[in-house]
Amino acid sequence: MEKLNLLKDYPFYFGGDKPLASTTVKRVFDKYCNKADVEIIRIHDLLHSFVSMLIHLGANLMVVADLIGDTVEQVMKTYGHLYQEDKLNILSKIN
Known part of the structure; x- marks a missing residue:
């Protein structure tokens, strides 16, 4: 199985050329947790x-x-x- 080539500081790729910073992913994730009225994890x-x-x-x-x-x-x-x-x-x- 081919492993993803991930950068340690930026493990989040969503189809673009540049990875998303983990702080960006967390901010968006927390936003949608709040919107869905679920506990933030x-x-x-x-x-x-x-x-x-x-x-x-x-x-x-x-x-x-x-x-x-x-x-x-x-x-x-x-x-x-x-x-x-x-x-x-x-x-x-x-x-």
Whole structure:
């Protein structure tokens, strides 16, 4: 799978030639959270939600790590408890 070539300080590309600054993305994101009358969350929390959904859908650790540009070891360190929850859920269906 081809990784996105992202600049560390500007990880937000939306089809233009130049990336958006993270402060711009946060300002726009917060604006729409307020408009929708939902609690403002950190953009980084969206990454955690994305990874959690991938794990609960049964995504392979290597695929998850590749999609977020991380190592399998770091994914397990951060999200390993979610795999444990899924394991217990699957085992409960057998009993």
